[in-house]
Amino acid sequence: MTIEATDGPRVDYSRVFTQAIDRLHAEGRYRVFIDILRNKGMFPNARCFAGHNGPKPITVWCSNDYLAMGQHPKVIAAMEEALHDVGAGSGGTRNIGGNTHYHIDLEGELADLHGKEGALLFTSGYVSNEATLSTLARVLPGCIIFSDELNHASMIAGIRNSGCEKRVFRHNDLDHLEELLSAADPAAPKLIAFESVYSMDGDIAPIAAICDL
Numbered sequence: 001m002t003i004e005a006t007d008g009p010r011v012d013y014s015r016v017f018t019q020a021i022d023r024l025h026a027e028g029r030y031r032v033f034i035d036i037l038r039n040k041g042m043f044p045n046a047r048c049f050a051g052h053n054g055p056k057p058i059t060v061w062c063s064n065d066y067l068a069m070g071q072h073p074k075v076i077a078a079m080e081e082a083l084h085d086v087g088a089g090s091g092g093t094r095n096i097g098g099n100t101h102y103h104i105d106l107e108g109e110l111a112d113l114h115g116k117e118g119a120l121l122f123t124s125g126y127v128s129n130e131a132t133l134s135t136l137a138r139v140l141p142g143c144i145i146f147s148d149e150l151n152h153a154s155m156i157a158g159i160r161n162s163g164c165e166k167r168v169f170r171h172n173d174l175d176h177l178e179e180l181l182s183a184a185d186p187a188a189p190k191l192i193a194f195e196s197v198y199s200m201d202g203d204i205a206p207i208a209a210i211c212d213l
Contacts, residue, residue, distance in 0.1 A: 036060065040076075043068040064125070126154040133158030133193060140164075140189040146180055148172070148194040150201070155193055174209050181213060 024030040035049040036058065044063060047055040069075055082102065090098035103121055110119040122128035133155055137143045143164045147155065150171045159166050167184070169177040177192070184190065192213070194205050 041071060043071045129154035130158040130161065134161040137162030137164040137191060143189040143191060144184050145191045145193055146177060148205070150198055150203070151193055151195060152199055159193065172203060172205060174206060174213065177210070178213055
């Protein structure tokens with residue numbers, strides 16, 4: 001497929017996109033989603049459909065369902081009850097007609113659990129991290145974010161989208177963090193962004209010591 005540009009030579013879009021995909025393959029960054037099927041009551045065991053020899057059994061160690069709550073009989077029963085009572089899907093985004101009573105109840109339960117005034121549900125952990133960091137930093141004038149070097153990509157995206165200043169400290173290095181904090185403007189609002197348990201390698205952050213700083 002070729003399309004003639006308004007000014008200049010024709011651009012072969014297929015070739016451009018093919019080359020971009022080839023570069024991803026060469027760099028080992030081409031993402032292929034794994035094709036798996038979970039079996040009720042068998043967590044973390046599943047079946048993988050990759051390859052041409054049919055499904056094979058695998059063990060899933062990268063699930064976010066840490067406590068297998070998605071397999072719990074009470075959770076499944078609650079989902080079945082909701083489907084029976086109100087049907088499937090919210091019918092729209094929360095900005096229009098998709099904000100259901102179930103959302104409100106769950107946010108109230110979460111707020112009560114954590115002793116907070118309110119809670120807000122997001123569609124994923126990635127979106128919650130990105131939206132929270134970018135919003136908070138934009139609201140605080142002159143905010144500086146101090147970010148652990150091993151923070152998740154969602155947190156890095158939120159910091160970048162905030163447009164504020166950032167300082168990256170070495171992973172779990174309290175001395176380096178304190179050094180960066182000391183060098184910053186004392187009057188500037190500051191956020192320290194880190195993970196309690198780092199999702200990519202399992203390290204635990206020294207939360208109490210960071211709060212003391």
